[in-house]
Amino acid sequence: MHEFSGPFPDTDAESAPDPAAATAARVGGLADSVFENAAEVPEFVQFEVARDGGEVREPVTAARFRDEVNALAKGLLAEGVRFGDRVGIMSRTRYEWTLFDYALWTIGAQPVPVYPTSSPDQVRWILGHAGAVACVVENDEHAMTVGSVIGELPGLGHMWQIDAGAVEDLWAAGFPVADETVHRHRLAVTPESVASVVYTSGTTGRPKGCVLTHANMMAEVDTFLSGWGSVLGGRGGEPAAALMFLPLAHVMGRMLQVGCVRGRVRAAHQPSLTSEDLLRDMASFRPTIVFGVPHIFERVFNAVRRAALESGQEEAFDKAVDTAVRWAEAQERQAFGEGPGPGAALRVQHRMYDRAVYSKVREVFGGRLRTAISGGSALQRRLGLFFAGAGVTVHEGYGLTETCSASTCNPPGRVRFGTVGPPMPGSSVRIAEDGEVLLRGGHVFTSYLDDPGATEEVLHDGWLATGDLGTLDRHGYLAITGRKKEVIVTSGGKSVSPMPLEDRVRAHPLVAQCVVVGENRPYIGALITLDPEALGHWQRMRGQRATPLRDAARDPAVRAEVQRAVSAANALVSKAESIREFRIVGPPFAEEAGLLTPSLKLRRHAVLRACADEIESIYSG
Template sequence: MPTAPPVGGLADAVFEHARTEPHRAALSRKDAAGRWREVTSLEFRDEVLALARGLLAEGVRFGDRVALMARTRYEWTLFDFALWTVGAQSVPVYPTSSADQVHWMLHDAGVTACVVEHEDHAMTVGSVVDRLPRLQRLWQLDAGAVAALVAAGERVDEEVVHRHRRAVTPESVATVIYTSGTTGRPKGCVLTHGHFMFEADTLVGRWQEVFGARPGEEASTLLFLPLAHVFGRMVEVAAVRRRVRLGHQPALTASALLPDLASFRPTFVLAVPHVFEKLYAAARRRAETEGRAAPFDRAVEVAVAYAEAQEHKAFGLGPGPSAALRLQHQFFEKVVYAKVREALGGRVRHAMSGGSAMSRRLGLFFAGAGVTVYEGYGLTESASAATANPPGRVKYGTVGPPVPGTSVRIAEDGEVWLRGPHVFSGYLGDPEATAAVLRDGALATGDLGSLDADGYLTITGRKKEILVTSSGKSVSPMALEERVCAHPLVAQCLVVGNDRPFVAALVTVDPEAVAHWLALRDRPEPPPAELVRDPELEAEIRRAVVSANTAVSQAESIRTFRILARPFSEEHGLLTPSLKLKRRAIEAAYAREIAALYR
């Protein structure tokens, strides 16, 4: 069973790599002209050391908490490892956080210093600084924070930094990550260096096919997940420890991400299902525009059938793809599948997905197109992945068996319980909340799930999200919502019905998909208020609802729905930063629309 290293901390890897492979490309960052430039292990070590000296010069001490509020960028990783070098604790803050959220996290964590990306963030912190008596320093990345700190650190001897680094142990706290939370105030999850080292080393050891490289290639990944989320932080740590060249991309929009994937050309990516859904939808829209929708759809069917046959063979349930299927698959390789891979940079053959559920069909399609997506499951409280599909035995539509060293059991009420060295020690300053989720050393996740005969976990919903209609019928909304969202025009779906006579839904549509759908019909795009009442659009959404209803009983089915004029957004407080629905907030914001569904 894997165990956390007995000594040292996360920053030690930076110094060890500089000693053993000083000229290896450890990271890449964009220069002023937008070109990727390599940063060697030695250069990164020197930057971390210089910044660590600056932090000490400016009063940051062992055990202090320092907030980081920025998008995913090179400097975040630089600050993380500099803080860990001196034994300080980073407190990530989503860059979209409101002033109230910023105040709560910085006050609750007792941060003494804060790093922000730009002036808007500085103003957000400044608006609440009078209520943060412990906050002594505020540094702004876009105003030369790194250079200023490096200059300040010139008066600090390097040996002082190394004394701090040698004092860090696996039991030392590395970070306090606040849960984004679909309800209530965020809680600070206390995670140690040992938690991250165990998790990163376990994932890299078991998933060598993902984190490794083929002969003649160097392993590399472009990190575009938010570093304020535990999944992004784990990618950062694993890449540095595994000697994977790491790049950063701050935007998740297709217009920003796709060009950087093409220029960076990673060998693997780690993403949320939303990214894969967008890639698939963009590929299909392009095929439709070029008049090749029918061949594309046939290629999808072949990819799904091919991957499913491979899956059956892996589990001893079949002989694998037939000769005829292999021939069809080979035909579509150059005209469809290679182009899908090209959108990811051309070298990606493996990917990992987490954060929310990926549909079985989408996972099969990407596998059939030559990109195996290993879906996993975890929480901030488990330092990222607790389960994940293993190489060679991927069961699409599940989140896989427990990662090595972890155990999973299903409680009597269907709740998923986890045990393992990566499970957190508790919520910062909140023993009551800690006791509610840590039961005899096991983490009660709040998620509902089931284990199949092979030990693979399937998540079926959230305990707090179960709806109970006025007739007493319990309904898990997640499965219905996922099936409605499978329609290419649907962006989001929120199922409602608690204490109501039947189940209904609020549906939002994807603006890009709708624009494409209208263009194919030579129709102008009407104002949103008119679009949501469009009979053709309503008929399309009704088909999605009817299809979703076939998977549940009549009592659980969606009887009626309402199309909304705009998608739920994080900006309006209706999504978490990891794009999960904030159910209570949505139901409050659209109370009138929900009430109208039951008239």
């Protein structure tokens, strides 16, 4: 087995020193930081809350946040929520979610996140399996979803709707409750207390409830703040500011929320993930740190690229991209003692493109961003290099719901693009004989709720079996190469990991998604969807009228362009592993059709069922 423990030495993985993590909390829970911030920095603006449809942001100081959390905690107590009770939260990312999270933690209750796009069956399973005594919903649609299954949830005694005044109503209900009652509950919370039951997104089978303690979450967040705190702020010492747009039902978004409160980072919520809304808020809030998924960074790159093409600057943009990549590669080699850094000619080129191209990339993010964290799926190495060369370093990390988000992450000043970094301090990574990634550390969950069998399947002597395949380089940097359950074995006995092929095909601007197929088939094939926005732009640039996706799939010029993407992917692998045939299908795989998880991961088996005819056509010719 190959094993490595954080922090980040220059030695080979086999000779790594013991980890040095942030000091583990011995008392208290997550809500304590709210009250400590209010006592120590009462005027610090903890949040900027959107009002009047998002046109105005209202500052919420640490003192006001404490008062609102305390008032809401009293209201929850008045309505019968008690220490250890579980309460569902079904909402988009917004300030009220954070209020409920901290109010529940204050009284020792356990929030249970529910994705706002969940179906009635998913809501029934999560709330029923968790034994939730109440549920917070955002709007009428969510209320109707919960209401449709409430007859099957006899333990659900309350449902509060944010858009119908739930917060204000609970404040009023809690008015007679003494502050001392709240503080007694808060002081009873220990690091070992359960903080939340977070259900996996369920790419296969029923979601499982990960039991995460206050200690798990604090270990994750405090380690990140101690190791990455120096790069959270903007250039010139600008105070750190984070725009939270990932779903708070997802553990990565939740850890950013906790990190902002524990790290005293000014934060704002953005409930919409549409490009228009997200980029507008980036420009107005001007974050210094962004937590996102690769799709966000791909959107930004493609938006800047389309603008360059429409202004007739395609050749100049491509040269700027190449210069940024070479600049970042030279800096990467220098950081690892493998080269002298960018040469004089490259520095001149880089300066020339900085004002014309790279500054526009930074402006898309609001102009102050210099650091981003990416997780959830693989970020293309070339894309990471481009952003670094443009002045925004994307630190790719890796983790699961079971590990409170990141177990590994590229450290400041030593980013190895195309990897997910070395173990974070206090974490260890081991590669099993079959290539599976195993993780250990204080951030690893305790169990699946009421499912000892599933827990025993993945936890062995403190090591979490992730189901992912990976490799460790000599510096201890982890690269994820695929999923154990997704390895394809052709009828000729060739084992193929689909992820590298799929990622490379997706790098083409026209491609939205790629699913490699070929299990028990004579060769590898692929299902490919097109990006409607990119397709429309591509057709306009060629002087063509826009066509429906189904017609574009039959266009020889479109097929030739997609073939270029497939050929680029095939160049990475042997002939036996290459994609021999592909089918363009549409529209893009969507969560509403059950083909994506709420965190935008493909439900591979669902896609294979939905596209059975297209797959058969690949092999029937």
